[in-house]
Amino acid sequence: MSEAGSRAQLDGHVPGYLDWASTAPLHPAAAEVLREVVAALSAPDEPGGWADPLRLYGSARRARAAADAAREQVAALIGARPDEVRFPPSGTLAVQAALLGALEARSRYGRRLVHSAVEHSAVLAVAATAEGVAVPVDATGRVVGFDVAGAAVASLQHANHEVGTIQPVEDAYAACAAAGVPLHVDASQTIGRIDPPDGWDLLTATAHLWGGPPGVGVLAVRTGVRWQRPGPEDERGWGFGNVPSVLAAAAALQAAEDERRAEAPRLSALVERVRREVPALVPDVDLVGDPDPAGRVPHLTTFSCLYVPGEQLLAALDREGVAVSSGSSCTSSAVTPSHVLVAMGALTHGNIRVSFGRTSTDADVDRLLAVLPGAVEALRS
């Protein structure tokens, strides 16, 4: 690899990468921690976190101490106590464990799971195994009347993963508390981006979206909330813990938290530029999501181009070096369009989601705006 290439990798900058809401390139702080873990293999007295944290010798004690420190750090940054935080091996497993564990603990109250119509598919998949009740959303994607009467468990995302709309989690938590229903909040798109949510009984997130490595989900269960991990007993929870990646995830989250107050307005300006300039450059575009930036996360936005197949638009942009994602049906293995766009009444074909991160610049937006009008026009003719 060239020196420039290796520097680019360290920095995490991938030119034309506008899909940070799918995954964020590894933060340099996380990469540094992983390098330290590898280095410690050949220098066993160094703290490195590679050994089995449940064993009773020096390297094991050091791994345990490092893992405990990482847990404390993550807990503080998401507004939890250290003993409330667990690290399932993915965000999807964190969601499944949160909901199945709460439903199991609340089985005498039935199986009704009240959730917004725009939750991540991980939540909908659990709801399909229970008595799911989808609460509708308005045209901005925000829930309307989060009625939890008769629910065993409720689930509401902090912000939507496709359109960025921030949900009224505090109001939902108040309603849940009054009804005695535990509320799960999926904060996957917001941890490390905006202030963590206040009101929750169970919180989930995933490290790869804040610049940590893949393979680290987060599940926090408030002290006193009835919950049991689904599955058979295991002294380690989900098997042998991924200590190196947990350490890297904690370092990345600390870095994201340190950077986000400066980053949020910078990324929001990129988003607003997309929302202003795309409809001016491309006719017949449906801007999706809350028109008010304060009602959205700062780093992502979505629009749909009338009369354009989303799959072919993604391919055309990819040929020009622009990586984005789409909620259009033909771009996924499913035959149905994005349930988020459908629930909002948005145009589902020709859909593009653009999302930014710490290395994104105006040059990335320039590239998108330079190629999008021609790509759309070619597909329409």
Add this chain to the structure above:
Amino acid sequence: MSGVLVLDCRGMRCPLPIVELARHLADVPVGGELEVVATDPAARPDVQAWCRMRGQAYVGESLTVDGVPAYRVRRDS
């Protein structure tokens, strides 16, 4: 059934049913109606979104005799 222009979009994937709808809007007078018969599930939200974007009226959905959804649109402008 007189006055309703039926567009048979069975088997077409979106956005083709919406392209057909736009292409044939001018074939009916203002106040006239079109019906998009489509098997693609994306047609349901997209006919309605098209009406909202284009200032036309979405009338509603029915089923054809062979069980395929038909989405009714009234030309308002």
